[in-house]
Amino acid sequence: MARPLSRRAFLGGSLALGATTLLAACGGESRDRGSGSGAWSFTDDVGNTIELDRRPTRIAGLNDAIASLWNYGIQPVASFGYTALADDVNFEGKDTSKVTEVGTTYGQIDVEALMAQRPDVIVTHAYPVDSEGTLDPEKPLYGFNDLEQQKLVGQIAPIVAIAMAGSATTVIERTAEFARSLGVTEQELAKPKQDYEAACERLRAATSSGLTVMAVAAYPGEGVHIAKAKDDPALRSYTELGMSYPDPGGSEYYWRSVSWENITDYRTDVVLYSLRAMDGDAMLEQPTFAQLPAAKAKQLYPWEFSSMDYVAQARTIDRLAANLEKARKVT
Template sequence: MVSTLSRRSLLGGAAAVAASGLLAACGRGGSDNAASGSGAWSFTDDTGATVELDARPTKIAGLNDAIASLWNYGIAPVGSFGQTGLADDVNFKGRDLSKVTELGTTHGEINLEQLANLAPDLILTHAYPVDSSGKLDPSKPLFGFKDLQQQKLAGEIAPIVALAMKGSAAGVVDRTVEFAKSIGVTGQTLEGPRKDYEAARARLENAAKSGLSVMAVAAYQGDGIYIAKAKDDPALRSYTELGLNYPDPGGSEYFWQQVSWENIVDHPVDVVLYSLRAMSGEDMLKQPTFAETPAGKARQVFPWEFSSMDYVAQARTLNKLAENLEGSRKVT
C-alpha cells in the first residue's frame, strides 16, 4: 500500500513537488528560437534527457497533472492520461473537453493506438522521486506509465519530456513556466497569473501567522490514516516555507506515516486536510476516534486537492487554504 500511496494517485488532493537544485537555464530550457516559433527546438528535462525537434511542439499529449498547467497558459492538449477522467479532475473544471482525446482514465492506462493516431509532437509527464533525497530512479517508469515497456512504446510515437515533482512546489511552478516559455508562452500571458499567484502566497503567509497546526491525510476504512510528510510533498513543503505550522508525523517511511484510527489521537492538530481520493471529511468524522480529535471536534476538516504546478491552479489552492485558515480557530 505504501508504494502506491507514495504517488499522487492516492493524494487526490495533494502532492506537488518542485525541482530542487535546478541546473542553469541554458542547460535546462529550450532554445532561443523556440519561443519565437522559428527554427529547431530542444529541451533538457529533469531526467537529464534532451529532446530535439525540427520545430517548436504544438500538439502535446500527456499526464493530466502536467497538461493542465499548459492549458492554464493557453495551450490546449490533444490527448490525456492519468488518475481520473478529465471531467472528474478539478484542474479541468470549466474546460471544453470535447477536443481532447482521453487515452486513459486510471493510472497506467494508455491507449497507444489512439496516441499514435493523434500524432502528437510531444508527450509531457512528471517524474516522482523514490525517497526524501529527491532521487529519480531510471529503472522505474515515469509517472502515468504502467511499466517501462509501455513508456518505451509511447516514446516511439513521440518524445517524452518529464518534469520532476520534487522539492518545493514553488520550484516546480518555476520549472513548468520554463517549459511553457520554451514552447511559446509569452511573458505577457504569464504576467497576470504570476501576480495573482504571488498575492495568494502572501495571503497564505499572513494566514499562517495564526500558528494553526495543520495535517494532510489520506484515510481508509480498513487501513487507517496515512499522514503526509511536508518535506516530501511539494505543495505542503511550499506551505511550510510560507510559515505554515505542519508537525512532523514521524516514522521512517518516505512520504507517509501510517497510523491506526485508534492512534490518530496521538497527532492532534487544529486543521485536517483530507485527500479527495480517499475517505471524505464527512466519513472521517463518523469514525469515533477521529471525531474526538481537536480538529474533528471543531469540524475544521477541509479538502486537500492536487493542483497542477502553475500560477493559475496554485493561486486558487493557496487562496482556498488561506480562506480555511482564516475561518478556523486554535483548538490544540
C-alpha cells in the first residue's frame, strides 16, 4: 500500500564510526536455533549477497518483515515501522515485551537503540516504483527516511531486502526462502503452507460466482484512491485465484485517485476498504458513495494488510473468502 513518510534529523558520520567500533567489540548471542555451522550467505531482491561466518540469530527489521519470521518461530530483537507493535494487527497474540522498538513512526529510527541490540542482519522490504516492478537503487528501502539513514543503519548490520513486487505468492516464497536460510525447516513450514493452500482454494471457490471487487483507501478531503490489483502483491494473487477486479484505469502507479463526485462511475459488487483510512460506515456517510451497488447492498469489507507469510496470508485469505461467500451479485 502507499507508504507514508515522516521526517526528522538524525545522527551523522560520528555515530556511524561508533557503530563500527561497537560492533567490532560485541559478538552476537546464540538463540534457540543455534548459530549453525559454517558460513552463511543470502542474496536479496536488490541483488546484494550478504555473507557472514555463521548463520544470523539476532534479527532486526521492519515490522512487516519480522512479523513473517516470527510466524515461523524466529523472534526478532528489534523492530521499526509506521506504528508501535501493540497497534499492529500482525503481532496480535505475541509477547512483544522482549522486542526493542527502535522506531514507531515511518522513517524515524533510533540508531543508537538499534545498535545496542547487536543485530546480525536487518530485514526490510523494497517497493517498486512502477507497474513493471522496477526497484530504484536511488530510493531508500521501505522504512528508511532516506539513503543517508539507510547507509547508517547498514553499518550496524547488513540489510536484507525482500521485494514487494509481482504476486504475493512470489513474495511469500522469497520470505520463506529467507526463513529457511535462518534455520526454519521444511517440516516447520509444512503445516502453515498447507493451511495457506487450503485458504487459497476456499477463495477460489468463493470467487467462482463472478463477483467484482475493488479495494480503496478513502479520505474525507481527498476522495477515493482505488488500488490497482496488478501493482499490489496481495490483490494480484487474489485475481490469480479467480477474483474479478476491474482495472480502474489511469496512468498513475498503484492508485487511481477519484473524487467523491466521480466515484459513482466505479461500480462493483464488493468494496474492500483499507484499515488505514475511512471504514465502511464512514464512507456510507458520503452521499455519492452510498449510491454504489456495493454500498446499497452493505457489501463493504476490510482490506487487510498482513505480513507475507503462509500463516498471516492464510488467516487473511480465509476472512476474505468468508466475506465473499456471503456477498451476492448486485451489478
